[in-house]
Amino acid sequence: INTICPFMGITCSSFEAFKKGKCSHCNREDNFCFKFGYHSISSYKNYYSSGNVHPGYSSTIDTYLITGAKKPFCKVHYKVFVKVASNDESRMHGGEVGFLYLRLKTDHGEGAKFVLNNHSVYFAPGTNHTFLATGDNAEDVKSVTIDYKYKSTANPLTWRVFTPKI
Numbered sequence: 001i002n003t004i005c006p007f008m009g010i011t012c013s014s015f016e017a018f019k020k021g022k023c024s025h026c027n028r029e030d031n032f033c034f035k036f037g038y039h040s041i042s043s044y045k046n047y048y049s050s051g052n053v054h055p056g057y058s059s060t061i062d063t064y065l066i067t068g069a070k071k072p073f074c075k076v077h078y079k080v081f082v083k084v085a086s087n088d089e090s091r092m093h094g095g096e097v098g099f100l101y102l103r104l105k106t107d108h109g110e111g112a113k114f115v116l117n118n119h120s121v122y123f124a125p126g127t128n129h130t131f132l133a134t135g136d137n138a139e140d141v142k143s144v145t146i147d148y149k150y151k152s153t154a155n156p157l158t159w160r161v162f163t164p165k166i
Contacts, residue, residue, distance in 0.1 A: 005074030005137055007036040009065035018064040021130040024079040034063050066134045075134035078102075080116055082146070086126030095124035101147040102133055106140045113147070120151040 012023035026033035114133040
């Protein structure tokens with residue numbers, strides 16, 4: 001009930017938009033954050049005082065958060081923005097299909113590996129990608145490592161025999 005982790009949810013137009021990181025800032029762009037659990041009433045009072053709820057009017061508030069599958073259930077949401085290089089070497093090589101993983105390093109050591117995309121994504125040169133990752137609270141982040149895993153295919157027409165690997 002009274003954990004250090006805030007169990008924070010945010011209003012968003014849809015769960016898909018939330019998962020794409022489109023609703024990641026509290027109290028901006030019509031997105032409001034709510035603490036769930038014991039302290040939820042203070043979040044609701046702030047929302048009410050902002051004029052979004054009118055006395056006598058009952059409506060639902062679409063609020064999203066992602067929890068863990070096991071203890072500790074509370075997870076922090078991290079919005080990760082990735083820009084793929086667009087230099088000559090990248091354009092010559094072309095895009096790749098695969099998976100990105102994120103690892104945060106803190107004063108306490110290296111943290112768990114976050115999966116940024118659960119399904120394979122085509123990373124074309126010069127493209128931008130936004131992901132929503134969840135993990136334990138890491139306030140003292142010292143460095144970030146991103147790993148890439150290439151998704152191989154059985155189709156030999158997609159193999160890059162003479163193209164340099166980047």
